[in-house]
Amino acid sequence: MFFASDNAGPAHPQVMQALLDVNQGYANPYGVEPLMDVVRDQVRDLFEAPEAAVYLVATGTAANCLALATLTQPWDTVFCTRFAHIHEDECNGPEFYMSGAKLTLVGQDDKMSAAELRAAIDYEETRGVHGPQRGPVSITQVTERGRVYTLDELRALTELAHGYNLPVHMDGARFANALVTLGCTPAEMTWKLGVDALSFGGTKNGAPGVEAVIFFNPEKAWEFELRRKRGAHLFSKHRYMAAQMNALLTDDLWLSSARRANANMARLVAGLKTVPGMEFHFEPQANIIFGALPRAAHQRLHAAGAVYYLLEGGLDGDPDEALPMRLVCDWSISDDLIDQFVALARG
Amino acid sequence: MFFASDNAGPAHPQVMQALLDVNQGYANPYGVEPLMDVVRDQVRDLFEAPEAAVYLVATGTAANCLALATLTQPWDTVFCTRFAHIHEDECNGPEFYMSGAKLTLVGQDDKMSAAELRAAIDYEETRGVHGPQRGPVSITQVTERGRVYTLDELRALTELAHGYNLPVHMDGARFANALVTLGCTPAEMTWKLGVDALSFGGTKNGAPGVEAVIFFNPEKAWEFELRRKRGAHLFSKHRYMAAQMNALLTDDLWLSSARRANANMARLVAGLKTVPGMEFHFEPQANIIFGALPRAAHQRLHAAGAVYYLLEGGLDGDPDEALPMRLVCDWSISDDLIDQFVALARG
Amino acid sequence: MFFASDNAGPAHPQVMQALLDVNQGYANPYGVEPLMDVVRDQVRDLFEAPEAAVYLVATGTAANCLALATLTQPWDTVFCTRFAHIHEDECNGPEFYMSGAKLTLVGQDDKMSAAELRAAIDYEETRGVHGPQRGPVSITQVTERGRVYTLDELRALTELAHGYNLPVHMDGARFANALVTLGCTPAEMTWKLGVDALSFGGTKNGAPGVEAVIFFNPEKAWEFELRRKRGAHLFSKHRYMAAQMNALLTDDLWLSSARRANANMARLVAGLKTVPGMEFHFEPQANIIFGALPRAAHQRLHAAGAVYYLLEGGLDGDPDEALPMRLVCDWSISDDLIDQFVALARG
Amino acid sequence: MFFASDNAGPAHPQVMQALLDVNQGYANPYGVEPLMDVVRDQVRDLFEAPEAAVYLVATGTAANCLALATLTQPWDTVFCTRFAHIHEDECNGPEFYMSGAKLTLVGQDDKMSAAELRAAIDYEETRGVHGPQRGPVSITQVTERGRVYTLDELRALTELAHGYNLPVHMDGARFANALVTLGCTPAEMTWKLGVDALSFGGTKNGAPGVEAVIFFNPEKAWEFELRRKRGAHLFSKHRYMAAQMNALLTDDLWLSSARRANANMARLVAGLKTVPGMEFHFEPQANIIFGALPRAAHQRLHAAGAVYYLLEGGLDGDPDEALPMRLVCDWSISDDLIDQFVALARG
Missing domain, CATH: 3.90.1150.10 (Aspartate Aminotransferase, domain 1)
Structure with a gap:
């Protein structure tokens, strides 16, 4: 009777089988193996985003830290809730990867409202170089308290953010669970609303350890690749990462x-x-x-x-x-x- | 005919089997699963180091960056060769993890001699707060050009380093290959010579992706754990890391x-x-x-x-x-x- | 009629005269000029702290950032109020100097109460490596809203901090103004209460630009010196810094x-x-x-x-x-x- | 008989007089005082660069660190000589400000040749995300060994750098001394050759402590302002900085x-x-x-x-x-x- 976390159960047998299947012969290292091309196409198809940049890392914290760092300058502040995983559970990892950027805690709850977000953004308005500059909005879907933003709630946040020219990151460690709840498509819950970068969780959903980072606009793809390598998150035997994600995305296992x-x-x-x-x-x-x-x-x-x-x-x-x-x-x-x-x- | 790298071949079937074996039921996440206790004991026994702190990460770059950062202050410089993986192939990852510490390139070759190391250390002597401070010596065994330091060569370096109160890190991405060449024990090639921290490679030696970081003096173990989490290298489903290392260390597979x-x-x-x-x-x-x-x-x-x-x-x-x-x-x-x-x- | 800030008025004529007086002949650079010895003794006498480490920098932000960084690990969080200058007005400078440490905002006001501080510290208790670790408490005296903590209020905070083994930093950009209000001695408002490090303001109190950083326990003095140099805050012609502080501390001008x-x-x-x-x-x-x-x-x-x-x-x-x-x-x-x-x- | 350094003599009396002159009444803080407008115009006129962005800081290390950080990504490497002040005498300050970028030491001498620079740049060519990326070239004029690059020598370096799309920084702590030696104009020694950013020294040339950072292309001016504030190098009573530079640039005192x-x-x-x-x-x-x-x-x-x-x-x-x-x-x-x-x- 183990109800502590969705990171403590076994991986799905189909994912394990995929690891065995990929363990044949030689493969180019560092993400240029053929299977990664398959995965990239799977993700792009799934999200109806043929231009998206798609990367794999092994931990949700890595996905969040690297995605946010790519969207944030060190003098910025990221808008998130006080329950956000990036604030509470990553041991200052985001601040480390963002070279000292700050997190601004919006509202008092696990969900932020557009009004709360607006107030938080407006607060940073008037201090020139003295205060932090406004950075991305990071939204967790499913939230850390188990709630799911509706599409309307998300749209209110993303439209507000874009009104201030701020990018939007979604921490989707439980993206799949939210999607099932809402019954919409991946595109509808992300780029169609204005989400710019997504941490797409696999580890809590049946894989030993794989997360995708997806940029719907590939403009910063190369920067992300450099950040991933510099953060020591580029796997040499990357095929075992690709195999996990490939299995999850095959026949809608995820x-x-x-x-x-x-x-x-x-x-x-x-x-x-x-x-x-x-x-x-x-x-x-x-x-x-x-x-x-x-x-x-x-x-x-x-x-x-x-x-x-x-x-x-x-x-x-x-x-x-x-x-x-x-x-x-x-x-x-x-x-x-x-x-x-x-x-x-x-x- | 693939001779490009030892990170492009398949993992050993016994390691893959271990992944299947561990995929049963629930396990506490984040490295407190029972199998990690087994692995810790295996490493301590192997190295005749009952107090050693033992951690697992998934990439050699992570092992090097986190080990070095734990031994280094941001105003220090690390002594290594110009061919060192930490200098040439980690995209400034060590500098990132060390908050801007520097690397001093010793000699002109893939092996450093004690005389070259002494000259490099002495050069940093006289500038007070102006120059970088002397930090750890990092030695790669097998070197990046395929050579193996003899025990005498290593001892000359470690004794020199300790004479200056500098810690010694060994990048052992191919530790096993060097050990086979020298025919000595793991202890003889490390702490008995004065190596303080070891990146102990598994990925190039039959695993999909696992490296151990070993501190023979556990004094900084907690700091390492914080650095690993903050660097996003603490796996939630850590059992799949432990299983790889466990398999490598069972029946001397490594x-x-x-x-x-x-x-x-x-x-x-x-x-x-x-x-x-x-x-x-x-x-x-x-x-x-x-x-x-x-x-x-x-x-x-x-x-x-x-x-x-x-x-x-x-x-x-x-x-x-x-x-x-x-x-x-x-x-x-x-x-x-x-x-x-x-x-x-x-x- | 200029009431915008105490950093917009002229410097005191006695301080300017001190700049002229010191502008004679040669002086060793980088803080080893004889006048700095005089200043160090003045500060130690004033604070009844014969062992204190005393340094000069030119901006209050530098004093705060360098003092805090010396007391904080990158995985820590600093406890301060939401109005704290280090949070609101230093453009993520503290996070930069602390290599990505976090600020935890205590209470809702410019003064924190012991109960609020306790709640904030306790909140960080139970998450192991996942949450930030508890770092220093930073208190601004006079607060950013113009209020002055009583000695009893300060003592309640410092005793609480020390009960958790947390160091205490005081941002004393307007230290002198608080002291005048309370009518106590510098020692009574600082180390006798348990303040470990003080940013002692001169710039808002008649100098062109000088702040002292005082560590009542000199244990981390050398680390501070390295941090100051690395932060580019060590002046070569340091005598002009010393002269300002010397003038302020002479005949109680400050x-x-x-x-x-x-x-x-x-x-x-x-x-x-x-x-x-x-x-x-x-x-x-x-x-x-x-x-x-x-x-x-x-x-x-x-x-x-x-x-x-x-x-x-x-x-x-x-x-x-x-x-x-x-x-x-x-x-x-x-x-x-x-x-x-x-x-x-x-x- | 003091021949140790040009940072140990007195400031020029005209600079000291300027400090007294500016010490009248109120002035807006943080560099928006009227005198800074005068200084900006003086610099622009002097350099025949009406669009240049001009900033003042108090130390040469700050000028170098902030200028370089503005031109460099954390995964880049800066090309400089082994004698460069940024390498030898700034206690890893550049690495700190550049969030862990690296310095590549070009040649063996205090002057780099175009051939040496080309070899160093070419060396970083082929490693994708693994090696550091090519960053700015930093040239010290007068060099740290007292030599002066000719305009032809400089042009060879800047043309080479621009051929690789790399920006050029000049550490001009002794810019004035070099200019006197060459007998050319400031423009001829900088932007007309392709220098992008200049640390323009005042401290070694008669001021208590002032350096200008000049970007001939103002595109990154706002980023620099944020970096300066975040680095704690924005002076509140900035008029005393402006006064020093104003005095130096008046009647060609510099x-x-x-x-x-x-x-x-x-x-x-x-x-x-x-x-x-x-x-x-x-x-x-x-x-x-x-x-x-x-x-x-x-x-x-x-x-x-x-x-x-x-x-x-x-x-x-x-x-x-x-x-x-x-x-x-x-x-x-x-x-x-x-x-x-x-x-x-x-x-």
Whole structure:
């Protein structure tokens, strides 16, 4: 019963098979192997973006840091929320890659509104060389609290950003899960709205470790390549990166995998809604939720070996006290384990 | 007939099998999976270094950059040769990770002598805050030109460095190949000589992409962990990194693989020595050589599809002109292909 | 009628005379001139800190950036307020000098409370290598909104910081003005409370351009010297820096100058309190205030050539609308000009 | 008898008078004071460059670092000589400001030839993202060994650089001394040859501390302003910077001052040529020389209190042994002191 993260489950067997398949003979290193050409075409087709520049790296942090650094000057500030992975969970990696650019935290929540974004951008208006200059807007879809921006919400942000001539980055570590929720096309959730660069996650979606960075306008492609190499993120045996992404994008494995993860979460949520005392901090929308259960439920779950993030408080104390938690479902968790979890929570 | 690099061949089947084996159930992410404990112990045993700090990253550039940055202050200079991978082939990655530290190029060759190193260190002596401060010495073993430092040569360098209180880093992208050449133990080639930090290569030796960074004194282990995360080199699904290294270190696969690569090169060299006009720039010692063949030989090899680096000159011109080349053997190249290469070279 | 900033008035004649006096014969460059020894002793005596390391730079931003960088690792975050000069007015200079460290904004105001600081520090507690690590606390005294921390308020912050083993930096661009307000000694406002490093302002207090950086514990003195040189802030003709600070510290010119500035502001405030519609955002405590006047008053002042920051709104519009402004007095402004300003404001 | 450096003598009285003159009333801070407009026009007139962007900083290292960073990407390498001030005497400041760009050392001498420069540029040609990319060429005029490039020599370098689309930076810490030697116009020694950015020294030429950075093409002016602020080199009381440069450029004080320094050196050289055993490492051309005197001469000079750099060896030993030294003349050294120095050297 492992609900701690979607980076702790196994990789999908089709992805593993792809690694075996690619392990034949010689291949040019550093991303010029033939399979990377296939992947690039797959991504371009998928996004209806025949000019897009497409690169692979192995961690979501690398994708975010390198994509943002390519869009940002060191004296800029990036607009994101206070829950943004780039702010909370990358150990100053973005600041490192951006040579000391700043992050401006917009609003108080995991989603930013256009009004909050406008206020944050306007605040940086009047100080000439003294304050930071306005840099990109970075939006996480699915958010770090498990919510999904609607297309209208996204459009309001991207239009605002472009009104100020600011580029837009999307942290799509769970891009697939959001897409499944919204039921739109990849193009509709990105460049058709004005997203300039996308971190397109594979690692949380069935791969051992692969993320794509996609620039819909290839103007800065060469700069990105230099930044990737300088950041030590260009793999010599790059074919094993390409193989992962190729497998995900073949026969829509990436979508079926995300669909399964979201369905798993829906089953879990449906079950939890029957548990007395269960509260949801945000309406569940994809495959990650934040909520609270009474301590007694946590005690039962821990005793049975369930693994997930208990965000505050310990297991000893008032059995009725509500304790906050985070739960995540990946593609691989079984209905049985989900049902067991719910049964334990219910007591 | 692929002799371009040891990063272009397939991974060893045992390493691939290990990836499949580890792909079961859930595992804690970010390097706290149980298999990493196994790997840490394997490395400590192998190096007779029970206190060593051991980390995995996916590229040799990452290993070098992160190891060096941990040993270096931004106002320091690192002593290395003009052929050093950290100088020539990492797109200013070391300077990036070291926040602008400098590299001082020692001597004129791929190996530095103690006298050259002393001269370079002494040169930085007298300028107070004005010049760069003396930082680590970085030694590549096998060198970028295919030569292997003897233990005495290494000891002369490390003793000199420590006499100035400078730490020593070893770029061991081909550590295994050097060890096979020298026939000593890993400890004898590293900490027993005074090497402080080692980039221990796996990628050129049969893995899809894994390198260990080993600090024989664990004092800066936590700083390294922060630098790795900040550099975006901490894998969430870290088990696939551990599995590769685990496989290499099980039943001495890493050594048999390197032995095979060196033996392949020895066969190639023996054959090439029979080729009229063949010159070796350096006496071959491991699995990478630099030399020259007449243009006519290159013409025959290219026509037959042989792949390797022709370092200067084109295929058109005087058939007798000697053109420089680089040849590398990995573990996987067959005797047949080697013999074919030689036969073509001989004409 | 210039009330825009204390960096726009003339330097004190005694400081200018000191520049002439020092302009004799030869002097060793780079801070080893004899006058710097005098200055170092003056600072140590003044602060009752015989071991303190004392350095001079020309801008407050340099003092802050270099002092903070010496106390901070690149993966740390610095705790400061959202109004902090290091956050708002240094164009990412601190992030640049700290190689990408982050600033965490504490509370919502120009002063941080111990409770707010504790909450901010605690927030960074549980994320291992993922989040930024806790770095120094930076306190501005006088704050950027013109308020002065009491010694008790400061002590609450410094004791809290030291409880977490975090160093404390004080941005004392207007240190002298705060000291005059509190009536304590320099030692009482700094190291006796636990301040580790101080940016001690001279430029806003009668000098053309000199700030001291003082480390009460000299342990990192050499690192600071390297950082200063590398940042291009070590002056060759350093004697002209030393002369400015020497003049300020001779016969308590720095205190009398700050006393005069505060008194000028007190006179201005007393006058403005008689102006109908005048509001103060914060109770004036030193030489800089934030408040609002009706637009009609601003119109009269601008027509008469008064210079100050009108923070929002233009001169055209409802004459009764209150418009926010910032007013600063330096040592040099005359009673007459102050009274004229008040008279114009009153109408 | 102070011949150690041209940064150790007094500032010219006319420059000091300018500081007093500017110390009247209020002035807008941060370089928008009226006097800066005057200075900008003076520089533009002097260089016949009506579009040039002109900025002032206080140290030569700041001028070089900021100018180069504006022309360089972090993955580039700057071509300079091994004696370049930016390489030897700025404590990795350029690497810091350039976010980790590299310096490639051209040739073996203080002057680079076009052939050496071409070889160095060509060497970086073939490695794609792996090696550093080609960045600006930085030329020091007067060189750090006291030699002056002829206009033809400069033209050969700048034409070569522009042939590769590389910008050219000139470190003109002693620009005035070179100009006096060559007898050409400032335009002829800079933009007419293809120099893109100039560090124009004032500090070694009679000012307490001021250098201009001049971009003949103003395209990157705003970027420079942001870099200057972020580097903490934008002075609030900027009028004292403008006053220094204004004084130097008024009535050609900068030229008469340099002429005097060069004439002083010519007198010194003429005298030294009569000293038995005197050797010049380079033919003296401006106001700084490198040569050698017998130890006995050094003993006499030190006993009499002469101050200069003895580059190697101590005062004890064989009286006939030649010991290398550096001698510099500024504008202020008197004929008497020069003659005394020569007399002591002669013995």
